[in-house]
Amino acid sequence: MTRDRRTGAETVMGPRAIRFWKRDLPRWGFLALVGAIYAYMFLPILVVVLTSLNPTPYLRLPPQGLSLRWYAAALTPDWLDPFRVSLVIAVASAALATLLALPAAFALVRHRFPGRDVVAALLLSPLSLPAIVTGVAILQFLSLAGMRGLLGFNSLLLGHIVLTVPYAIRTIAISLHGFDRSIEQAAMNLGATPWRTFRHITLPIIKPGLFAGMVFAFIVSFNNVPISLFLVRPGMITLPIRILNYLEYRFDPSLAAVNMLSLAVILVVVTVAERTAGFTRFVYSR
């Protein structure tokens, strides 16, 4: 019941009014909100896309034309070398971190042993420490241990493994938490040894968690600045560090082109992981 504005009498809402207020307005209002959130997330990327394709050094709207000159600038050894370093480090550290995280996650989830909480806290500490502290600590450790020779590729790899192991442990631990152990018992009952049970039953079932961990590790490593900052050496620097160095002196759209290329790499990695393991099912808990 509503009150008529002119007469002040109570009136019943007509069917059209009900449809508007109770159905159409909430529905379109919700869609508008979702649209706004997507715009907030994707408009900055759109700006980068436009900048990278714009012929002039400064973005003007509407665009002055279409040009690939900044991509040509991005595809020179100046950028490609750090790009390759970042890619190799990200792939290697994601793979090694996952390999290390697998037994760690099993131990933490499935066994109760003295000092378990301490071990868990230690393994996950890089998540809570500012990465820059970890970076400085690794550098100081290498100096004190007289292993400055490791700076460059080896130190980057070690540092990034420390950085990414917690992500892999987290996602693998989550997939192990929901694991029904009677499925493994069933396999052993049917004659599978512990190894074959792990290989044919446990591993395929936790695969989405494994791949999710690997993808997170890859992205975290690929984008990392604060740890890499301390561990690079001339001739062996990662892409984010190269971008940072470049920005100190100038700003031009070749940076936008470089960003587009690294975005493409991450999209490829995510797509491959999704195709092989359906890991979004894991991330959004199906």
Added chain:
Amino acid sequence: MIDVALEHVTKRFGHVTAVERLSLEVRRGEFLTLLGPSGCGKTTTLNMVAGFLDPDEGAIVLRGRPVTFLPPYERDTGMVFQNYALFPHMTVYENVAFGLRMRRVRDADVRRRVHQALDQVHLAGLGDRYPRQLSGGQQQRVALARAIVTEPAVLLLDEPLSNLDLKLREAMRLELKALQHRLGLTTVYVTHDQSEALVMSDRVVVMHRGRVEQVGSPLDIYERPATPFVADFIGTMNTLPVAPVSAVGEDGFHVVTSGGARLRLPGLARDGARLLVAIRPEKCRLSRERPAADNAIPATVADVVYLGTTLRYQVTLQGGDSLLVDDLNVPSALLARGEAVWAVLPPEHCLLLDAPK
């Protein structure tokens, strides 16, 4: 031929003894049920036979081979789990084939035996489905096919029907029993559902607090429960505390209820000051007139419960003891609440038990 033997098996968890000196033999082709309330040790026993738990004492023998400390994968048992435990990433066919592949059976034989097993549980044609695409009843059949396809020495079933709805559960009881009988499978079945145990079993082992209370056919444990626990756990049982009468008559053993009513029981005198007379509600009778029969006690109808096929009267005996009496639901039998009646406890249906300490 004994397929499964447990010899004085004991299992403790910390200070709790889950199974205490349990000895048991399962004959070839026999359907044996471990029946008891939760925590009675029945599932622990099953897990020890399967090899998921090691006993602290005693021995387990499968088809003459001691397997006490062998891992599960070196024993020849087929288990159906309460939640089915199907492999979610494998199709129905692959689930059933798994045990054969682990035994390195040739591909052609795998195919033949898997299809045969799926036929036996009426799942032919569903081999390509994944477990999540099946109903609860179908998943349970897959679990069954997976367990029998390897032709194990013993089939172990851990409350396999408890997750199904009532109608399906009752249908599956008969189907499972028929399959077991047709294939001659030696079976150990764990349940807390007494009607399941009575319907399906050749022999029932009633367990309580890690010990065996009674072993017998369904008829034995229903008609002649050996202990007050079995009497109470299986079906409904009236128990009346009684004391022996010093003078024993020619016609049997006489006891007197706490309310002062005298009862004649068949058989010999028993010692013990604390005895119980047990009788099933359907074995008692009520009548308006004083009957000529033995063991008639004056009583009052306290309550009538309508159960469909039967009526259940709760009567208060002279002296205050309460007694349940079942009668067929026919109009002429109907008694009203508050009515004065005679309750008859026929001597041949009265059991004498030692009262629990």
